[in-house]
Amino acid sequence: MVNIQSLDPTASPLDYYGWELRRQREAHGLKQGQLGEIIFCTGSLIGQIETTKKVPTRDFSERVDAALGTDGLFSRLIGLVLRSQLPTWFQPYAEMEAKAAYISTYQAQVVYGLLQTEEYARAVLTAGKNEQLDRLLAARIERQRILDWERPPLTLVILDEAVLHRPIGGRGVMRRQLEHLVELGTHRWIRIQVLPLTAGEHPGLAGAFNILRFEDHPDVFYTEDMMAGHMTANPDTIKEASLHYAHLQAAALSVRDSAALIARVVEERYEDRTERDPVA
Template sequence: MAHIQTLDPTASPLGYYGWELRRQRETQGLSQGRLGEIIFCTGSLVGQIETTKKVPTRDFSERVDAALGTDGVFSRLVGLVLRSQLPTWFQPYAAMEAKATYISTYQAQLVYGLLQTEEYARAVLATGMPDDLDALVAARMERQRILEREQPPLAWAILDEAVLRRPIGGLEVMRGQLARLLEFSGHRWMRIQVLPFEAGEHASLAGSFNSLRFEDDPDIIYTEDVIAGHMTASPETIREAARRYAHLQAAALSIEASTALITRVMEERYGEQPRPEECAVAQVQLQRKHRR
């Protein structure tokens, strides 16, 4: 007799998802293999998700809802599951970010998480050598869904020029990431400025920070160190951060000039690069030309 793993639906959001998936599947008399056939995956994957060995994706959840006629149950659950995969210290910030009506951020090293492409996010998150990189990437992509709401938060991002020039993930990944930033150039809810190297010393040399505003709750300032994140609603800190952000906005390029710089860096630094053999041929041709 096959051993059936006992599931505890109260252990975690992932545990509840797996328990509910098994319950719904068995209610309809489907084996794991048969459900897998219906939703175009393996029965093994269904089993791994039911036993919390794998984290479900949004696509998987939507397919399950369609196959089992569960009226969006798993599509709703997967958001909770993916948020639970974020680092424990980051989850309180993610919850507040999802409630914010206005987000402003200065980023000195990396593209802000809400603006990252999946490939860029994967390269960034891999540096921490996580146990389940796929789950972390899926959680970051899920976090970005707040920008797809009918009325998303207003957002303003200032990116240091170093963010554009640091080749995270390689040339192709960076080209895709900068193209993603350019998609926001005409966005109604998002504004992006670049703080150029020419600005020299500026109001946030100490590092990146985020500011969140809410409809009814006090503003929050969020910063990170190498170990954890820190949120504060201290009025003094809020005022100081607002003052520094105003100086950053004044020192940064205009939105139009920022778009132009992003475009230029994308083309000049991350554009199509000639292959080594093409460079060799070009060099030989140049030498022949000079001999004539």
């Protein structure tokens, strides 16, 4: 087993977290098993996190802070740790997303990451055959915390209607995901619109894209292909993308009609018939 003391705490946020966890634990005179008993986990898990073999969760971090009296240290570190688990090419976008005052996104294939349920996100990530599935999933869920901030970004979402009909993860997963969208649509700072299939040709045919706007930073345009993400603050690109987004908003259903359509799709395609139909 790798000795935690051989880790370089400056190598990565995860290395620092593991190094600091062991330092704090030993400073309190606790063995791994003893700390595990206090925070209701195994000593083995403590060891795996201290040696960076396993990525900690936010719940774990909060329990460690409470047990060791570390004044929120690990709760603050966990955001940085989880963000570092995102693909290297995606990390710059995630950092900008967390600072944005406005997020405008058009999605043609899947629900926008900030609005995904955990099981839907898992199904999407599994489709990419990711070896680090649990780490990527934890990082994606961590991104969503910005929607719960006291001052969250105004998030404008346009989903192609095809997203609603693509049964990612199966009927149950889709039902709960779409019900989650309806619920999110009541959030003061979230507006969800559906671009109907009847819209025909439209500016979004080239693919999904995001526009981030800031209070003290130039706007950013982001898109991605199968292998990488592409981000730019070029004013001409921003102007063109904003025009495309305006056209998509005009062609999309209203927020109210979009919610009604999502609810109808749930009923018609993903309703849990086992709850209605008696067993023969």
